[in-house]
Amino acid sequence: MTDAPRRTPLDALHRALGATMTDFAGWDMPLRYGSERDEHVAVRTRAGLFDLSHMGEITLTGPQAGEALDFALVGHISALAVGRARYTMICREDGGILDDLIVYRLGEQEYMVVANASNAQVVLDALTERAAGFDAAVRDDRENYALIAVQGPASPGILKAVTDADLDGLKYYAGLPGTVAGVSALIARTGYTGEDGFELFVAPGDAEKLWQALTEAGAEAGLVACGLSCRDTLRLEAGMPLYGHELTTATTPFDAGLGRVVKFDKPGDFVGRAALEAAAERAAQQPPRKLVGLVATGRRVPRAGYPVVAGGAVIGEVTSGAPSPTLAKPIAIAYVDAEHATPGTEGVAVDIRGSHEPYEVVALPFYKRAR
Amino acid sequence: MSNPQQLRYTKEHEWLSATDENGVATVGITEFAANALGDVVYAQLPAVGDTITAGETCGELESTKSVSDLFAPVSGEVVEANQDVVDDPSLVNSAPFEGGWLFKVKITDEPADLLTADAYTEFAG
Numbered sequence: 389m390t391d392a393p394r395r396t397p398l399d400a401l402h403r404a405l406g407a408t409m410t411d412f413a414g415w416d417m418p419l420r421y422g423s424e425r426d427e428h429v430a431v432r433t434r435a436g437l438f439d440l441s442h443m444g445e446i447t448l449t450g451p452q453a454g455e456a457l458d459f460a461l462v463g464h465i466s467a468l469a470v471g472r473a474r475y476t477m478i479c480r481e482d483g484g485i486l487d488d489l490i491v492y493r494l495g496e497q498e499y500m501v502v503a504n505a506s507n508a509q510v511v512l513d514a515l516t517e518r519a520a521g522f523d524a525a526v527r528d529d530r531e532n533y534a535l536i537a538v539q540g541p542a543s544p545g546i547l548k549a550v551t552d553a554d555l556d557g558l559k560y561y562a563g564l565p566g567t568v569a570g571v572s573a574l575i576a577r578t579g580y581t582g583e584d585g586f587e588l589f590v591a592p593g594d595a596e597k598l599w600q601a602l603t604e605a606g607a608e609a610g611l612v613a614c615g616l617s618c619r620d621t622l623r624l625e626a627g628m629p630l631y632g633h634e635l636t637t638a639t640t641p642f643d644a645g646l647g648r649v650v651k652f653d654k655p656g657d658f659v660g661r662a663a664l665e666a667a668a669e670r671a672a673q674q675p676p677r678k679l680v681g682l683v684a685t686g687r688r689v690p691r692a693g694y695p696v697v698a699g700g701a702v703i704g705e706v707t708s709g710a711p712s713p714t715l716a717k718p719i720a721i722a723y724v725d726a727e728h729a730t731p732g733t734e735g736v737a738v739d740i741r742g743s744h745e746p747y748e749v750v751a752l753p754f755y756k757r758a759r
Numbered sequence: 760m761s762n763p764q765q766l767r768y769t770k771e772h773e774w775l776s777a778t779d780e781n782g783v784a785t786v787g788i789t790e791f792a793a794n795a796l797g798d799v800v801y802a803q804l805p806a807v808g809d810t811i812t813a814g815e816t817c818g819e820l821e822s823t824k825s826v827s828d829l830f831a832p833v834s835g836e837v838v839e840a841n842q843d844v845v846d847d848p849s850l851v852n853s854a855p856f857e858g859g860w861l862f863k864v865k866i867t868d869e870p871a872d873l874l875t876a877d878a879y880t881e882f883a884g
Contacts (some may be wrong), residue, residue: 408794423852424823425798617797617823687801687820710823711800718800743824 389586395536396441397592398599405613412616413506415442420615427618429544431581435540436614437607437727440587441595444508444514445533446501450524453499455656457491458520459704462641462664464654467717468493473561473578477647483663484637486627486646487511492563500529500574500589504631512589518659534595539585539604539622541757542609547586551575560584562668569601581620582626582755623709627753633692633707634679640664642671644725645679645752677704680728681754682747684718688740689731695739696722703728706738714755721752723730761880762789764857768879771830775873776855778866782840787860788820788829788851791883796822799848802827802838809835813870815818818861819849829861834868 390656396402396500402409406628407418418439420427428437448456454466463476473492477485487507492500495524497617503511508530516526538546544555553566553575563576568669571594590598603611620630629635634644641664650664682690689711704724712719720738728736731751766774772792776785789875801821811817811831818829840862844850850859874882 408797419795419824423798530852573834621823687821689801689826711798711821 394442396439397595398439398441398536401596401599402439407613407615410616413442413504415505417442418613418615419708420617421613424615424617424621427612427614428621430610430612431540431583431618431622432714433541433544434610434612435538435546436581436618437599437602438537438539438612438614438619438727439595440535440537441533441592443535444503444505444511445496445529445535445589446503446508446512447527448499448501448515448524449497450522451497451526452522453497455523455743456515456524457499457501458523458654458656459522459658460515461489461491462650462660463491464651465491465493465499468499470495471562471564473479473515473563475561477635478514479515479640479660479664480637480658481663483569483660485631485639485641486514486637487631488635490615491750492574492576494563494565494574497513503725507631520550532591533589534548534592535539535589536586536598536602537579537585537587538606538611539579539581539614540583540611541586542611542692543583546602546606546611547575549612550601555586556632569598569605571598573598582628582753583622583757592662620708624708624710625712625714625753625755626720627711627721627755629721630708631677640667642667642677643676647671659743675726677723678726679707679752680707680722680724680729680731681750682709682720682722682736682738682754683715683750683754684738685746685748687718688743688745689718690720690722690738690740690745696724696728696736696747697739697744698728698736702739703736704757709738712754714744719754720747724749762791762876762883764876765820766876767873768876768882769830769832770882771832772883773800773830773832775832781865783863783865784833786832787855787864789879789883790855793852793855795826796820796827796851796884798823799851802844802848802851802861804836805831805856807839807840811835811864813868815830820848832869832873832881833864833866835864835866837862838865839863845852
């Protein structure tokens with residue numbers, strides 16, 4: 389083990405592009421290349437190119453791979469059709485969220501789990517332990533993939549220029565193997581930006597070639613390289629949770645308003661079932677706090693951990709906050725007491741370093757693309 | 760990036776112009792600081808008439824990822840705040856040494872350890 393941050397296969401390229409790098413979950417990642425706001429706007433209006441090679445891929449294979457995932461995760465994974473993907477979570481026995489995940493069913497007996505970089509080892513360990521009683525093998529594939537995302541309304545056109553794969557037939561949350569710019573890739577129509585887009589899983593040695601080809605193919609459409617800073621504001625506007633902020637081991641999927649990912653009606657037991665049934669009931673009867681959106685009337689920006697106040701009392705806490713390029717106002721996601729969680733609730737403020745700045749309670753997401 | 764020779768600098772990455780005939784100097788943040796902050800979205804500047812003290816906070820700059828205190832490079836009275844920056848904080852990024860200046864101060868006292876451009880360049884690396 390070394391403390392030096394890990395570098396993705398595209399590291400030299402990021403540096404050549406002049407990226408500002410940041411340590412993220414033990415990885416040295418591009419934070420931004422130029423203006424993060426310009427990168428954000430490019431993804432909303434044209435296209436952006438992201439290196440997401442820090443994400444953790446774990447593959448399950450074998451006759452009972454699906455059953456093992458049904459037991460290990462909260463979703464009904466074995467019901468996925470081959471070629472489809474699902475957003476799901478892995479919880480502890482007490483219902484606390486260990487991570488949120490995307491699972492791709494690659495074959496009859498093959499699934500790929502994509503975990504957050506910060507949790508990849510935890511997820512790998514939990515899956516290995518939970519799959520032990522099943523006829524399934526868990527493989528650490530973190531070193532075997534680089535991940536490049538192209539996101540934004542122009543992304544289908546850009547990708548079409550470098551692949552013969554049937555992108556029109558590729559639905560949202562589906563993935564198919566194909567060749568892109570001459571390299572083998574798993575082409576997935578997934579993302580974390582609130583826009584149409586693709587995530588391309590490729591061998592690390594092919595990453596640079598793919599990145600360059602996409603850069604060239606996207607030049608005319610205005611594609612730009614994008615860092616993690618705009619990825620955060622994009623997902624925040626789209627109301628998507630981020631592990632460590634909206635999701636933690638102290639929250640259940642029901643606390644986060646994401647109870648729909650828990651499939652109680654799937655066959656067999658799963659880790660966390662009893663605790664999650666209780667959490668579901670609690671959320672329906674008397675929810676403790678609810679996840680809401682907050683939009684500023686002023687210009688000061690709320691940050692994670694800032695108290696939400698009403699009538700002089702603390703009624704919640706900000707989990708994520710940033711200036712929204714699309715709304716041109718600061719926005720936040722916060723857990724607030726249920727009685728203050730209804731959109732339109734008045735008198736709510738965020739304590740921004742001692743000053744109570746008025747905020748409007750709104751329903752999530754802040755931004756939804758036109759389809 | 761190059762730090763203008765005629766300015767003096769602090770280790771908090773502010774710059775200070777030479778004083779005019781009234782003992783007033785202009786204050787801003789360096790290009791290094793602006794790049795480190797990322798897009799500045801909100802500037803809270805000291806108000807005209809405020810008395811500021813060298814080394815103490817006198818405002819804040821918010822960017823996408825963080826908020827940073829603004830430290831007074833010298834002691835004195837604020838005689839002007841840059842309304843252009845309040846209206847369009849991105850000026851701090853696009854022209855940190857020019858149109859993105861932050862405020863003007865009539866100096867009553869200045870610390871002995873202000874840096875020359877060369878010393879600051881070496882410090883900021």
